Amino acid sequence: MKAAVTTHVLMQPQPDAGLGGDTATFLDRVSKRLESLSHEASGANWKYETDVNDDNAKAALESTLVLNEAVLEVLRELPAHTGSTEDEKRMLNLLALMGGVPTDPAEQESLASIQSKMTTIYATATVNGLKLEPDLTELLQRSRNPEKLLMGFIGWRNATGPRTKPMFGEFVRLLNKGARDGGFKDAADLWRAGYDMPVADFTSMISGIWDEVLPLYEQLHCYTKHRLQSFYGDKVVPLDDGLIPGHLLGNMWSQDWSNIYDLVVPFPDVTPIEITPALVEQGYTAERMHRLSEEFYTSLGYPPLPASFWTKSMLVRPKDREVVCHASAWDFGNDDLRIKMCTAITGEELLTVHHEQGHLYYDHFYGVQPYLYRDAAADFFHEAIGDTIQLSVVVPEHLKKVGLIKGKIEQSKEQTINALMAVALSKVPTLPWALLVDVWRWRVFSGEIAEADYQSSWVALVEEFQGVKRPVPSTDADFDPAAKFHISANVPYIRYFGAGVLQFQLYEGLCAAIGHTGPLHKCDFYRNHKAGKRFADMLSLGRSKPWQEAIRVATGGTSDTLDGRPLVRYFEPLMEWLKQHNDGRSCSWKGRK
Incomplete structure (x- = not known):
């Protein structure tokens, strides 16, 4: 996850009213001020998230309010400028994307205070003395005792939900107020405008x-459901x-099922591709996992992470x-790049490390841009960078190259x-999961879901989209x-x-850059500078161009929109196998529309 301080919205500049000086001077002035205040707010929030206490929470709140007020001052000046160049016009629009808080100072403080309280509840909640990280997370990942899994799954919801629920309705009201103050119907309209x-x-x-x-x-849901039923039984x-009971899927939110691989592996007699045992056996530490990830990025021709990364990051709890x-x-700023995580020695966490470092390399490459362009082409780009690297990391041949697979890799259909x-x-x-989280919030913001129906509507969407059910009412x-x-x-x-x-x-674009032929899932661009250059060319754009242009650069001009077909192509062999395996089974679920 990329840390963020402000919510971004989209507003259109109004005709020039002749205030605030010329546009170039205005942009230079506000860029410097916002950059300085943003770094101060990030510093205060970093201190709070790495040391949760009332004093740090207060300091983080105060710095966020100062930044919010500066943003509102910029927005008040914004109608005076239209810009005379394409860059100026784009920068004015990007400035407008920083709005979304109420104009009333008391409401600003209330909004920030509620968010701080909710975050603190999340950070400090425990279940029978167990924290989410690493205790409950490891319980959900490793236990096969349904009663223990139920305790952790429902216990976490009991530890967070009832304390947060009384303040969430007011939080929604204030978010909507901020959106309307910025010229939008509601926060749902605001969030989708950038x-x-x-929209x-x-x-x-x-x-x-x-x-x-x-x-x-x-097909994946159908197969997994029947394998879990075979293991746990009808009761x-x-x-x-x-529907699949949510506590059985190896993850607190059923959004990642990789931790139940041992229960659903198609061919258990074939040597499985499992990273966790290798990491443990080889004595990996958190730092060594981060070093291994860094080496992938440097193999593409990228510089090492700055020395300050290793002294300023929080890599363990x-x-x-x-x-x-x-x-x-x-x-x-100034290549001061850090990661905050309580790294566990698991394969899932190794992939998370590659994901988080992807954010940092994006930050590094677009750091050459003017301040207002130092961001992802769109927010989903920031989250995709490290995940693209992950797709190369999980190739069995790559895992062998870095020593996480010993011995022979079986080249068979079963192994594939x-x-x-x-x-x-x-x-x-x-x-x-990612779709339902914001579908729910969009409907809450728009008023389609009333406050009295927050929980029931959430449960219904989990059932509809995930095919997963709450194990108790x-x-x-x-x-x-x-x-x-x-x-x-x-x-x-x-x-x-x-x-x-x-x-x-x-991933498909980088594989094309290195001339990969054959099945997409077999491509590993580790140590390939051609892939590195194409990726860096896209990363360096930051937000200086629309995201569609960034896709054109990364794919070598073959696409300029978001497209699900490469994902489908990647999994084609698995899809065919799943359809054959599920033949004759009922693969529908209650609530599916």
């Missing part, structure tokens, strides 16, 4: 892509409604204080299906959305859906 295309077209594009990839998810996994363990990447299943369990379930006190960091921290989530699709487009 994608270089009309209706963006929503339609996302819906169309989901239709492209849904058949693959349906734990009844097949009458077609401190023993002497509360922290926000949710992994995030931070850019403080096993390997693709491992990737699919990580990548594919993220898509419905809800009560009036429940508020399961608060069990996800991004909702408590107010981070838009559709970016992860876009990233889940875009990474396969970028």
